[in-house]
Amino acid sequence: MNRRKVKKKMVIIFSCIGALFIIAFASLFIISGIFEKPKYLNPWQKTYWQKFDDPRIQLAAHGLLASNGHNMQPWKIRLDKNNPGVFYLYADSELLTSQVDPAARQMMVTQGTFLEYVNIAGDELGYSVTIGLFPEGDYNEQKLSESMKTKPVAKVTLTKTNPKINPLYNFIFLPDTNRAEYLSTGLTSEQIKQLENTNADADLSIKIFQDKENMNKLNNYAMQGATIEADVDRIMKESENIFRANEYQKNKYRYGFSVEGQGTSGIMQHIMQGLVTVFPGMNSGKAASDTFVQSTRKSVNNTPAYALIVTEDNSRSSQVKSGMLYSRLILKAHQLGLVMQPLSQALEEYPEMKKPYSSIHHDYAPDGNTIQMLLRLGKPTEEVPQSMRRDVMDLIAQ
Structure with a gap:
């Protein structure tokens, strides 16, 4: 009789442990946000750019997918109010990683990755893209952060033309970095x-x-x-x-x-x-x-x-x-x-x-x-997930 009671208690104990394990496991998923829709992945959709009427924003939506230092996406876009075919790219000094990149060299490399994605997307969308670097002169290196706010990295001019296939275009939508073996x-x-x-x-x-x-x-x-x-x-x-x-x-x-x-x-x-x-x-x-x-x-x-x-x-x-x-x-x-x-x-x-x-x-x-x-x-051994991306409208300076 005592053995039966002990066995019954053991079953109850293990059942409780199992229930606690399930609760803990489920809690981790809830804390992780498993039911939260990953809005940060929306820009990776191949139709994302089609939400916007302005071709400058359409191309910026492609640039947004470019490789960038520490995934900070430090880009600002100013749309020319007088010319619907022109926008200016600025380095977003609010997103500097000044400890690891004190000279902002990686920040400037990141500006270039964006511009090239815009250039390639222009072919597919039917725009000739002309990029002029530092159209208003070089930065004041002694006041770099302030200079980034006033001087653009590039003036981007779009000229309507016939769309043409760029063999690199479809690869824009793949993750740029693979850390696997x-x-x-x-x-x-x-x-x-x-x-x-x-x-x-x-x-x-x-x-x-x-x-x-x-x-x-x-x-x-x-x-x-x-x-x-x-x-x-x-x-x-x-x-x-x-x-x-x-x-x-x-x-x-x-x-x-x-x-x-x-x-x-x-x-x-x-x-x-x-x-x-x-x-x-x-x-x-x-x-x-x-x-x-x-x-x-x-x-x-x-x-x-x-x-x-x-x-x-x-x-x-x-x-x-x-x-x-x-x-x-x-x-x-x-x-x-x-x-x-x-x-x-x-x-x-x-x-x-x-x-x-x-x-x-x-x-x-x-x-x-x-x-x-x-x-x-x-050559990769496995595919890797896409990383977070901001909404392209967050890049547009008012």
Whole structure:
């Protein structure tokens, strides 16, 4: 009789534990926002641009999908009130990441990625796109943030023409960055040739490496840069401040980092979002630093090739042009069945990164040239989710 009572109590206990587990599991999904509609993904729809009548906004809706530093999407658009075929692109100084990018070089590269997506979309929508960089002169570097508000990066002029097929257009709607493992298969000589041919500017160059010696050197630079960055508290705090833990935050802000950027999707995405919301320490301090270094090591260990984008100088125009080239490179890579991920920490310009910055430039960009991007490159082992995007109307300055 006692055994029956004990057995009955055990059944009740395990049933309670099971019920608590189910409740806890369901709570994580609710906290994650599993029932929240992901409005931040709307701009990725191929018909999104059709919601707008103004061709300038239609093209900006394509530019919005471009690669950008830290997913800040720091673009502002001013529509010319007197000419319906003209708009101006400004760098949004309210979205500077001044700790990791104190010289705003990455910010300028990001302006270029936007412009090239606009240029490519123009073909498909039937507009010839003319881009004039810094039409009102260069920034005042001593008052950079204020200067960004008054001086445009580019004047964009649209001229109506016949639509034409651009072979890169459809790849605009794919995620620009893939942080997953890549196959060990190297690039073919034809793939390298086609990637290098995306550059038509004599002041810019693309360098692709997949030999053992250079792979080891660039692996070391990638790891050295990530390790240094992970140990700089103010840099990691800046990243923590733009991390969106759940669907509610992602819909509210629609820019910054999220668990998708770490390659998490599906059910695990919501489990992780719920856990990080309840236990924010999982994504801060030493835990965040360790995750960042481990993620970089995994990437480095599964990379068959690297690419560098190098400019002859480090002017603001060269930075923007390198971003335009980067967009073409991404889209051409997609067309070839390849993907990319920037591993550019060693190129950042804060004091703690001075040694690897100088060293990598000594090795790969002598004679005063500047490396604007360091990218891992290869054939993907898996697809990755799309990242947050703002509504294009949030970019339009009133």
